[in-house]
Amino acid sequence: MSDVIKGAIYVVGDNIDTDQIIPAQYLSLDPSRSDEKAKFGWYALSGVPEAAQGLPKGGTPFSREGQPPGRFPLIVAGKNFGCGSSREHAPIALQQAGVRAVIAEFFARIFYRNCVNGGYLLPCDSPAERLCDVVHTGMEGELVLANTSKPVLYVPALKTSWTLSPLSDIVPMLEAGDLFSYARARGFMPSCPTPLRVNDDHPDD
Amino acid sequence: MGMTLTEKILARAANRSSVCPGETVWVKADVLMTHDVCGPPTIGIFHEQFGRSAKVWDREKVVIIPDHYIFTKDEKARRNVETLRTFAGEQRLPHYYDPGTKRYKGVCHIALAEEGHTRPGEVLFGTDSHTCTAGAFGEFATGIGNTEAAFVMGTGTLWLRVPHTLRFVFEGALPPYLMAKDLMLTVIGTIGVDGGTYKALEFDGDGVYSLSMEERMTLVNMTIEAGGKNGLINPDQVTINSVAAKTKKPFQALTRDADASYLKEYRFDCRALEPVVAKPSSPDHHATVRSVSGVAIDRAYLGSCTGGKLTDFLAAARVMNGRRVKVNTFVVPATTEIERALETAKIDGQTLKQIFEHAGCVIGPPSCGACLGGPLDTLGRLNEPMVCISSTSRNFPGRMGHKLAQVYLASPLTVAASAVRGVITDPREFLA
Numbered sequence: 001m002s003d004v005i006k007g008a009i010y011v012v013g014d015n016i017d018t019d020q021i022i023p024a025q026y027l028s029l030d031p032s033r034s035d036e037k038a039k040f041g042w043y044a045l046s047g048v049p050e051a052a053q054g055l056p057k058g059g060t061p062f063s064r065e066g067q068p069p070g071r072f073p074l075i076v077a078g079k080n081f082g083c084g085s086s087r088e089h090a091p092i093a094l095q096q097a098g099v100r101a102v103i104a105e106f107f108a109r110i111f112y113r114n115c116v117n118g119g120y121l122l123p124c125d126s127p128a129e130r131l132c133d134v135v136h137t138g139m140e141g142e143l144v145l146a147n148t149s150k151p152v153l154y155v156p157a158l159k160t161s162w163t164l165s166p167l168s169d170i171v172p173m174l175e176a177g178d179l180f181s182y183a184r185a186r187g188f189m190p191s192c193p194t195p196l197r198v199n200d201d202h203p204d205d
Numbered sequence: 206m207g208m209t210l211t212e213k214i215l216a217r218a219a220n221r222s223s224v225c226p227g228e229t230v231w232v233k234a235d236v237l238m239t240h241d242v243c244g245p246p247t248i249g250i251f252h253e254q255f256g257r258s259a260k261v262w263d264r265e266k267v268v269i270i271p272d273h274y275i276f277t278k279d280e281k282a283r284r285n286v287e288t289l290r291t292f293a294g295e296q297r298l299p300h301y302y303d304p305g306t307k308r309y310k311g312v313c314h315i316a317l318a319e320e321g322h323t324r325p326g327e328v329l330f331g332t333d334s335h336t337c338t339a340g341a342f343g344e345f346a347t348g349i350g351n352t353e354a355a356f357v358m359g360t361g362t363l364w365l366r367v368p369h370t371l372r373f374v375f376e377g378a379l380p381p382y383l384m385a386k387d388l389m390l391t392v393i394g395t396i397g398v399d400g401g402t403y404k405a406l407e408f409d410g411d412g413v414y415s416l417s418m419e420e421r422m423t424l425v426n427m428t429i430e431a432g433g434k435n436g437l438i439n440p441d442q443v444t445i446n447s448v449a450a451k452t453k454k455p456f457q458a459l460t461r462d463a464d465a466s467y468l469k470e471y472r473f474d475c476r477a478l479e480p481v482v483a484k485p486s487s488p489d490h491h492a493t494v495r496s497v498s499g500v501a502i503d504r505a506y507l508g509s510c511t512g513g514k515l516t517d518f519l520a521a522a523r524v525m526n527g528r529r530v531k532v533n534t535f536v537v538p539a540t541t542e543i544e545r546a547l548e549t550a551k552i553d554g555q556t557l558k559q560i561f562e563h564a565g566c567v568i569g570p571p572s573c574g575a576c577l578g579g580p581l582d583t584l585g586r587l588n589e590p591m592v593c594i595s596s597t598s599r600n601f602p603g604r605m606g607h608k609l610a611q612v613y614l615a616s617p618l619t620v621a622a623s624a625v626r627g628v629i630t631d632p633r634e635f636l637a
Contacts (some may be wrong), residue, residue: 008271015487017396017601020608024578028274028281030288032249033352036281047603080399083432084601085336085577086348088246109403109434110334116348154604179356188231189360 004101005072005122005143009155011046011055011061016077017084018111020047023095031092040089041069041096054137062097069098074141076153077104078088078132081123082111085181089124101143103153115176118168118176122149125165134158207462209370210439211405214459218328226468228370235327237345237357240313241271243332243350245288250355261296262361268300268322269293270313275304275572279580311468311540311571314510318422319542321452325440325561326459330357334429335510335598336486341421342448343440343458348429356474369468370398370405375412375564377475384520385416385423386512386616388473390481391536392489393431394473401433404454404468407461408438412475418447419516423567425599426511430488445516459584480632482594485611486602493618494631503591505624507617508537508569508606509576514598515546515630517617521596524621524635525564531627535585537574564625578606587612594623 026043029036045053045126046061053062062072081104082090091114094102103124124143135190136140142154144167144205148171154161167174176182183189208216208223216224218232239247251259261267262405269289274282286304293301300322302310310316314335325343329336339346349363357363392406405631406428413421421438428436439443441457448456463590479558482497484490500509502630506511507521547568561568567584575585578599583606587593590609599603600612615623618632625635 015597015601019578019599019603021391023603023608025580028279028285028580030245030249030285032246047608049602080402080432083398084334084429085241086332086336086350088350088352104403106399106400108432110348110350111240113353117350117356118352134567157218158614177327179352183356183360189356 003144003146005145006074007140009074009076009135009137009139009141010072010137011076011137012045013052013055013132014078015080015083018082018090019084020053021045021082021090022087023047026090027087037092038096040093041098042066044093044097056136060137069096070142071098073098073100074143075099075102076131076135077102078130079105081107083108086110088114088118089117091118095120103143105130109161112150116173116198117179122174126162127165129162131162206466206519207338207464207604209405209407209465209467210343210437210459210461211345212367212433214326214328215365215367215463217326217459218345220406221337224367226367228367229364230367231362231364231529234330234361236266236268236322236329237329237354238268238317238329238336239354239485240269240273240333241285241289242273244269244355245285247332247351247354247358248288248292248600250352251358254299254355255359259359261342261358264296264298266315267298267358269298270302270310271304272312273573273577274579276570276584277580277582282580309541311538312510312513314575315514315539315543316344316424317477318452319540321448321454323446323455324456325444326457327448330354330363335426337428337433337436338422338426338510340428340435340437341418341425341447341462343437345435345437347435351611364551368405370407371401372407372409372467372470374409374470374472374473375410376632377412378415379412379475382480382618382636383436383478384616384618385420387478388412389424389427389492390483390488390614391478393427393471393483393489394481398430398487398489399432401428401431401622404433406431406433406436406483408436410426414441417516418443419514422514423511427462427488430497430598480616480627482619483614485613486600488599488614494615494629497613498631500591500629502532502556502594502623502627502629504532504587505534505620506575506585506593506595506597507620508535508539508574509596509597510539512617513537513539513543515543515550517596518547518557521617521621522552522560524618525625526552526598527557528564531625532624534624535569535575535586536561537564538571539573575605578604583615585603594620596620596630603606
């Protein structure tokens with residue numbers, strides 16, 4: 001987990017569901033095949049209606065077929081980002097498009113778990129303010145993660161910074177990289193698959 | 206202090222005497238279900254993490270049901286099914302429902318119940334958000350991603366945070382013009398598409414216990430449309446009889462404690478509710494059918510895990526019997542069992558299939574169909590920005606295909622009444 005994520009921000013609104021993040025017609029591509037995995041990035045957020053593609057003006061496609069990833073490493077969204085289906089293709093698509101963190105008021109549950117368990121990108125909650133109404137698509141941002149109990153988003157064009165929700169719960173998983181690395185590091189996952197000891201161990205302890 | 210049903214099940218699955226909302230626990234899985242969209246990537250991660258020759262933790266507990274992209278020429282969709290077939294063969298999985306054979310079933314959530322894989326008191330993980338459907342049987346059932354599913358495949362366990370529970374009580378018997386879909390669209394309209402996020406939704410009251418198992422499944426199925434982690438109904442004799450008829454596997458029907466504590470409780474009087482829709486383009490855009498009555502539609506669609514069960518088609522056929530539809534209307538049974546039942550279940554001496562054919566409907570083969578868009582050649586897919594009324598589950602932009610299409614969600618009764626008139630129509634006009 002790096003300390004600072006810098007780059008251009010892409011802004012969307014509330015309830016961006018998984019069909020908008022990666023439309024179902026592309027789900028027959030298999031993300032476990034490396035040649036097909038990259039293609040998910042081309043279609044990331046392609047299901048967002050044009051008027052809502054890049055707020056406040058709209059009409060800014062997030063990604064294009066064949067385009068190299070990394071144009072927008074940061075996404076700022078409204079509430080309930082990632083609602084809808086359980087498709088892990090959604091965080092994969094964003095990661096393949098070069099997104100490293102999404103800052104939303106709050107996330108849908110399965111999407112959030114997929115981001116963290118798969119180690120694709122960092123989901124950051126910002127419940128205090130509606131950043132998607134303030135930040136504009138294309139503005140540069142700096143997400144500072146050095147203090148995980150006080151991650152901060154700084155937007156130079158607005159000369160403003162916001163303190164986001166603490167990452168404390170998911171820090172051990174983020175530091176490990178993903179669910180498997182975490183489980184191995186804790187001795188939860190032996191090299192041969194036998195059932196884990198079922199107990200009250202907290203993944204964070 | 207007492208526990209809710211969700212807490213009781215998770216406590217048992219974590220081998221604990223009790224759990225509290227907010228705690229994180231490791232639980233044992235009773236069933237892991239996957240399908241043709243998320244199965245191949247799950248298998249990919251399983252092989253990568255556990256090795257090419259690794260075996261699943263318990264082959265009796267892994268259920269694979271291809272259902273999303275079955276009747277398409279899309280080569281990659283067909284390849285995904287081949288990946289599942291190969292894996293099921295290598296692992297000698299007894300519960301693989303192979304397309305193109307007599308084993309093929311159709312929509313996974315309905316097939317799970319038909320084949321006795323949904324049992325009270327158990328923990329079911331599935332790589333599909335509507336896995337919560339199985340909560341109708343009094344089990345903890347939730348959707349997970351591919352990475353988590355691969356972890357369960359190898360270890361039989363997963364970490365979970367114990368959710369707080371919201372309780373929805375429906376009082377009074379359901380009038381004949383209301384269906385479970387109306388109840389659930391009312392719930393989602395009340396709390397919003399994010400109102401249940403990170404929470405369990407428990408459904409209660411004599412209105413709920415008067416419902417058939419299929420209708421209960423519709424109710425719980427849409428828990429995810431309110432953002433819920435899981436939904437459930439405490440098992441009663443209807444549940445136990447239904448499950449016992451499908452499986453010989455023993456199960457223990459846990460129920461909530463009388464002094465269980467809920468985060469919040471909502472009460473509804475069934476007699477005061479009306480047929481409702483979710484307007485485009487969100488399941489919480491709640492409106493009475495009366496208030497949108499007369500809105501012109503281009504298409505009607507009956508199908509999916511939410512609205513493609515026998516009770517859904519019986520309701521629609523009651524309205525369509527002896528009438529013709531005015532717009533393109535698709536009837537897509539969820540499973541092969543339901544497809545067969547269309548030829549045996551009768552109203553006034555006519556089979557449902559005859560009623561739908563005489564009405565001018567197109568009957569498709571059993572699968573998820575156009576509920577989620579999918580490949581462009583999917584039957585009933587909205588390839589243009591048309592207006593559709595549908596008994597499916599979700600109407601976010603682009604869900605059924607075109608991102609500018611407008612989808613109204615409604616009960617099968619309302620969909621059928623609207624198909625017959627060609628405009629959105631209150632089913633009470635046909636049920637007098």
